[in-house]
Amino acid sequence: MYKIKEAFYSLQGEGAHAGRPALFCRFTGCNLWSGKESQRMEAQCQFCDTDFVGTDGQNGGRFNTAAALMSHLDTLWPEGAAHKYIIFTGGEPALQLDDALIAAAKALQYTIAIETNGTRPLPSGIDWICVSPKVAAPLVVNEGHELKLVFPQEHLPPESFSHLSFDNFFLQPMDQSALPSDRIALEDTQTQTLRYCLQNPQWRLSLQTHKMLGID
Template sequence: MYNIKEAFYSLQGEGAHAGRPALFCRFTGCNLWSGKEQHRSTAECTFCDTDFVGTDGQNGGRFKTASDLLKHLDTLWPTNKSHKYIVFTGGEPALQLDEALILEAKKRGYTLAIETNGTLPLPKGIDWICVSPKTSKPLVVNQGNELKLVFPQSHLPPSDFEHLAFDHFYLQAMDQAALPNDQQRVDSPQAQTLRYCLQNPQWRLSLQTHKMLGID
């Protein structure tokens, strides 16, 4: 059984593939936060800006098999168009993404990406691995294509990750709207992120262009 909060076709808004048409499949559930506001302050990740609770989102639902889910997702890709690209996200997609789903997506011609917090092992066959650390626990996924760190996180300095085997290193300014009022900063996350990238050129700035454009 696969539990999907939402699925939609849009442009990738962040990181190395920003601007690329993509099919997004958002799984329900996360291992760092329940998704309920009453648990946010005590969660391992307190600043998430995404709703991943339940299956009531756009094109969401419960699917018994990998074939059932991919048949559903495939209807969202433009008819008879190639360059199929799917991003599995969450919540934490590693809780549900498995080899059966990967094989079914490959069979239908998709290139697969995952956006994960890196604390759980990944199945084989994923084409693009983006890790976004959210906890001080050691990363289980410590290599991949893209490391995208939300910045600033006082317990996660970028220097802790610079030695890891990733092709790209991105800093993404924390969304102020995701922070409680008492944690919002005078020196904005955007200003801090820009300054850090200029001082540490291993890191590139990742903008959330989908929010700028007003799209999903």
């Protein structure tokens, strides 16, 4: 069974495909945090700004088969429009994305992307792999199309990833809105990220433009 928190059609707001129309499928669950606020500060990833608990979001639900899920998702794409692009995200999508779901998406002519923390192996057939490391542990997924690092993270300096086989390297200023006041950086994260990119031109700045535009 596939458990989906929410699904929606919008613009990709981050990284190399910022501005591209996309169908988002957000899976329930993550292997780095339960999603419960009471457990945030003890979790491996503490700054997540996404609700991935339950199946009660827009167009969310439980689906017994890959075909049933993709039939549901496909209704959200503009009727008759080409260039189908779906992003599997979470939580951690690698906990649920499998060969059957990839095959069902391909059968409907979708280009498939994933946004993953890189700690779980991925099935084959994914067209765009974006890894966003969240923990100080070796990545299981250490190559792909885009490495997007939330910055700054004291235990995850960008230079520890610079040698990996990714086509694009992005730094994204940490959204600190979910952190308690005593954990907020003295200097805003956008300024820190901009400075690092200017000093290390391998890295490019990624902003959450969907939040600036007020869209999902």
